[in-house]
Amino acid sequence: MSTIIYPSPIFGPVHSRRLGLSLGINLLPGDGKACTFDCIYCECGFNADHRTQSPFPTRELVAKKLEAQLKKMHEAGEHPNVLTFAGNGEPTSNPHFPEIIDDTICLRNQYCPDAKVSVLSNATFLKQKAVHEALMKVDNNIQKLDTVDSEYIKKVDRPLSPNYNVERIIDQLKSFNGHVIIQTMFMKGCNNAGESVDNTSEYYIAPWLEAVKEIAPSEVMVYTIDRETPDTHLQKATREELDTIRDRVIAARIPCTASY
Numbered sequence: 001m002s003t004i005i006y007p008s009p010i011f012g013p014v015h016s017r018r019l020g021l022s023l024g025i026n027l028l029p030g031d032g033k034a035c036t037f038d039c040i041y042c043e044c045g046f047n048a049d050h051r052t053q054s055p056f057p058t059r060e061l062v063a064k065k066l067e068a069q070l071k072k073m074h075e076a077g078e079h080p081n082v083l084t085f086a087g088n089g090e091p092t093s094n095p096h097f098p099e100i101i102d103d104t105i106c107l108r109n110q111y112c113p114d115a116k117v118s119v120l121s122n123a124t125f126l127k128q129k130a131v132h133e134a135l136m137k138v139d140n141n142i143q144k145l146d147t148v149d150s151e152y153i154k155k156v157d158r159p160l161s162p163n164y165n166v167e168r169i170i171d172q173l174k175s176f177n178g179h180v181i182i183q184t185m186f187m188k189g190c191n192n193a194g195e196s197v198d199n200t201s202e203y204y205i206a207p208w209l210e211a212v213k214e215i216a217p218s219e220v221m222v223y224t225i226d227r228e229t230p231d232t233h234l235q236k237a238t239r240e241e242l243d244t245i246r247d248r249v250i251a252a253r254i255p256c257t258a259s260y
């Protein structure tokens with residue numbers, strides 16, 4: 001089974017389905033995966049199979065490597081559409097995330113002022129004021145909310161903290177006052193224990209949609225599995241299912257895209 005462990009702290013550029021030509025910034029170590037979730041669909045694999053022995057990349061290292069890559073791309077006439085914080089786990093878990101965001105915005109302004117700064121996050125550090133403030137500065141503050149059903153979250157996203165509380169996360173997402181994009185994975189099939197993980201039914205969609213309306217994000221991105229997953233019995237949601245969900249979000253006057 002093939003999973004992807006990204007180099008750190010810079011990878012790519014890669015062409016992203018949702019974001020265009022994207023230069024990746026991985027604030028996790030490059031020798032494994034470390035996340036506050038352990039999603040059964042994670043392209044990096046399960047946490048337990050990829051333990052890391054290394055420290056987080058430092059603020060100085062990230063700035064140095066990012067500047068070198070942006071300079072190289074600039075000289076080659078390559079223009080990233082987006083600088084994307086993603087990689088081997090949760091980017092906001094890096095203790096220097098806020099300062100790194102400041103450095104990245106400065107470098108973006110210097111080398112590729114048209115590029116957006118995007119962060120792909122699972123929302124588990126929003127309670128930290130400095131993280132919240134940093135996310136208010138980025139162009140695309142993309143936060144994962146796969147469902148509002150606690151049992152489904154335990155089965156699929158598998159937060160490491162026993163104190164994870166989706167109601168609290170929704171409140172924190174609301175506190176962005178619209179400066180947030182919600183990203184939701186829809187899929188079918190079952191987990192390795194044989195339990196259904198289908199979140200495409202009305203039972204899951206209706207309360208999720210209500211939460212999305214409360215959060216009032218600038219946009220919603222719905223997507224499905226695209227690569228091999230560590231749980232091997234997961235199935236893609238269909239194009240029709242994703243389109244139907246997308247259209248319901250749009251009907252609530254919230255822009256929404258579906259990626260298949």
Ligand code: SF4
Pocket residue numbers: 035036037038039041042043044087088089090121122144
């Ligand atoms: S939140 Fe993202 S990085 Fe973390 S386990 Fe889930 S898919 Fe993987």
